Amino acid sequence: MQTVRAPELQIQKWLNTESDISLESLIGKVVVIHTFQMLCPGCVIHALPQTQKIFQFFNGDNVSVFAIHTVFEHHSAMQLDSLQAFLYEFKYTFPVGIDTPDPEGDPIPLTMSAYACRGTPSLILIDKKGNIRSHYFGVVEDMQIGAEIMGLVME
Amino acid sequence: MQTVRAPELQIQKWLNTESDISLESLIGKVVVIHTFQMLCPGCVIHALPQTQKIFQFFNGDNVSVFAIHTVFEHHSAMQLDSLQAFLYEFKYTFPVGIDTPDPEGDPIPLTMSAYACRGTPSLILIDKKGNIRSHYFGVVEDMQIGAEIMGLVME
Amino acid sequence: MQTVRAPELQIQKWLNTESDISLESLIGKVVVIHTFQMLCPGCVIHALPQTQKIFQFFNGDNVSVFAIHTVFEHHSAMQLDSLQAFLYEFKYTFPVGIDTPDPEGDPIPLTMSAYACRGTPSLILIDKKGNIRSHYFGVVEDMQIGAEIMGLVME
Amino acid sequence: MQTVRAPELQIQKWLNTESDISLESLIGKVVVIHTFQMLCPGCVIHALPQTQKIFQFFNGDNVSVFAIHTVFEHHSAMQLDSLQAFLYEFKYTFPVGIDTPDPEGDPIPLTMSAYACRGTPSLILIDKKGNIRSHYFGVVEDMQIGAEIMGLVME
Numbered sequence: 338m339q340t341v342r343a344p345e346l347q348i349q350k351w352l353n354t355e356s357d358i359s360l361e362s363l364i365g366k367v368v369v370i371h372t373f374q375m376l377c378p379g380c381v382i383h384a385l386p387q388t389q390k391i392f393q394f395f396n397g398d399n400v401s402v403f404a405i406h407t408v409f410e411h412h413s414a415m416q417l418d419s420l421q422a423f424l425y426e427f428k429y430t431f432p433v434g435i436d437t438p439d440p441e442g443d444p445i446p447l448t449m450s451a452y453a454c455r456g457t458p459s460l461i462l463i464d465k466k467g468n469i470r471s472h473y474f475g476v477v478e479d480m481q482i483g484a485e486i487m488g489l490v491m492e
Numbered sequence: 493m494q495t496v497r498a499p500e501l502q503i504q505k506w507l508n509t510e511s512d513i514s515l516e517s518l519i520g521k522v523v524v525i526h527t528f529q530m531l532c533p534g535c536v537i538h539a540l541p542q543t544q545k546i547f548q549f550f551n552g553d554n555v556s557v558f559a560i561h562t563v564f565e566h567h568s569a570m571q572l573d574s575l576q577a578f579l580y581e582f583k584y585t586f587p588v589g590i591d592t593p594d595p596e597g598d599p600i601p602l603t604m605s606a607y608a609c610r611g612t613p614s615l616i617l618i619d620k621k622g623n624i625r626s627h628y629f630g631v632v633e634d635m636q637i638g639a640e641i642m643g644l645v646m647e
Numbered sequence: 648m649q650t651v652r653a654p655e656l657q658i659q660k661w662l663n664t665e666s667d668i669s670l671e672s673l674i675g676k677v678v679v680i681h682t683f684q685m686l687c688p689g690c691v692i693h694a695l696p697q698t699q700k701i702f703q704f705f706n707g708d709n710v711s712v713f714a715i716h717t718v719f720e721h722h723s724a725m726q727l728d729s730l731q732a733f734l735y736e737f738k739y740t741f742p743v744g745i746d747t748p749d750p751e752g753d754p755i756p757l758t759m760s761a762y763a764c765r766g767t768p769s770l771i772l773i774d775k776k777g778n779i780r781s782h783y784f785g786v787v788e789d790m791q792i793g794a795e796i797m798g799l800v801m802e
Numbered sequence: 803m804q805t806v807r808a809p810e811l812q813i814q815k816w817l818n819t820e821s822d823i824s825l826e827s828l829i830g831k832v833v834v835i836h837t838f839q840m841l842c843p844g845c846v847i848h849a850l851p852q853t854q855k856i857f858q859f860f861n862g863d864n865v866s867v868f869a870i871h872t873v874f875e876h877h878s879a880m881q882l883d884s885l886q887a888f889l890y891e892f893k894y895t896f897p898v899g900i901d902t903p904d905p906e907g908d909p910i911p912l913t914m915s916a917y918a919c920r921g922t923p924s925l926i927l928i929d930k931k932g933n934i935r936s937h938y939f940g941v942v943e944d945m946q947i948g949a950e951i952m953g954l955v956m957e
Contacts, residue, residue, distance in 0.1 A: 395949075483945035484860075484948035484951065485948075633789070634789035635704055638791060646797070721891070724884040736876070
């Protein structure tokens with residue numbers, strides 16, 4: 338199996354974390370990234386409650402769990418003010434990075450584009466060496482996520 | 493039992509309807525109002541899917557079903573752009589009135605204040621004569637809502 | 648609309664009630680009957696929790712709510728001992744009538760046959776005059792059940 | 803950490819499998835056992851659908867997944883006929899072993915007693931060497947089960 342190096346994140350601003358997060362600094366840990374849009378129903382109903390659960394189960398010395406707000410439609414509807422109120426009201430405590438808008442005006446932001454995400458929610462699992470090992474679009478079973486993360490931790 | 497006349501709505505702007513809605517014009521019909529905020533978890537997870545269900549079951553010649561966006565916190569986070577994208581993405585088709593901000597700066601908007609709602613979601617049932625017959629804060633059972641609406645229809 | 652007189656029940660044994668129930672004695676009340684088999688997944692997961700909810704909302708002076716155990720397959724698997732343990736463990740408190748087996752050996756018991764139920768669960772609503780007004784096979788929405796029962800109560 | 807050797811199973815009869823299962827024959831594989839009673843609500847609603855999911859995700863060369871029917875109350879209500887109809891109607895395909903009644907009349911059957919299960923459902927995870935590594939009573943999260951099984955597989 339050939340693995341792909343995870344491209345570095347291009348984040349405009351981080352929320353719910355004291356210091357910025359880079360993949361380079363996380364080499365040696367398993368990294369779990371959930372991309373979302375705050376007005377995407379599948380994200381609100383399924384993916385983000387699951388992100389919180391992943392964060393509570395796994396975030397720690399061996400695993401880093403966070404989300405990236407990859408807005409690619411309705412941009413004016415999901416600005417910083419709205420995202421902050423959303424995270425506060427839904428009591429989400431995992432770090433959230435706001436993806437960087439394309440400077441040339443493409444609606445797809447830079448990190449989403451670098452990872453070729455097909456939409457939101459997307460779940461990306463990166464191993465300790467910094468390689469992408471799973472990349473899902475849509476809903477993934479809790480049991481499978483638990484197994485995959487632990488599989489990467491045990492490598 | 494003493495009933496209270498339902499105060500007239502004070503709506504800044506209507507969405508999902510071709511013409512504005514007034515309680516006066518609905519005398520003779522049962523009126524079902526769900527108040528919400530687009531970033532209130534209880535509204536997003538429970539109340540608004542239920543509003544859509546009430547709308548599909550009951551909206552018609554005898555019953556008028558709609559929602560009112562009564563923003564009383566995080567005002568800048570829930571402006572028109574965001575609300576429109578929210579309704580579009582969640583595929584809600586019932587009429588939505590945006591409550592009128594208090595001109596004197598109180599965070600509680602005018603209709604919410606006139607109805608003394610304790611928060612969101614609130615469910616208000618008005619009989620054919622224009623009197624408030626039920627006023628709930630929080631989650632209400634589908635079965636109870638169905639029974640109450642039909643009870644008012646049959647009067 | 649032409650209505651059909653509800654055939655009298657043919658019950659072998661009643662559980663969860665001090666006295667036997669007949670439709671004749673319930674003239675003047677709305678009657679709600681849920682038929683089930685204790686090993687039918689749709690009954691266990693959906694219909695019987697709903698029966699309990701209907702019972703708690705409506706059973707009283709105007710409405711009589713109960714279930715009928717209409718076993719038409721796996722007869723030896725759902726005998727009295729098993730049914731009693733099932734009702735006890737699931738904490739169901741509504742009356743349950745055990746349908747009478749066909750004396751000529753047809754697997755369909757007598758009440759189920761008289762009502763021409765297509766399977767389990769079936770929901771039957773009978774008006775105050777003793778006429779069948781609704782007859783559903785499968786899952787029915789709580790909101791619709793609430794509305795229909797109240798509609799019959801208000802007649 | 804001290805681990806405890808998993809006592810050998812004492813099964814009266816196996817269902818859903820062509821050949822009997824012994825722990826001795828499974829040395830080298832991770833073993834997942836869900837104990838249940840067919841009339842235990844927590845088993846019917848939560849644990850057994852989860853067993854089916856575990857079976858579909860994990861049963862294979864490295865993991866063996868099955869259930870044990872450990873009846874300790876209402877014995878006459880949950881005999882072979884009823885259990886077979888239950889498994890058939892709920893479409894469960896994982897192997898099920900029927901625990902052996904105590905020959906001295908204790909209501910707790912032999913395997914349940916040997917494992918000191920506190921009730922149903924219980925989830926027992928056994929590592930490749932045949933040692934008990936987890937032993938839960940009640941509901942366990944899918945994500946945690948996925949992680950624990952994979953953790954044992956990767957040892």
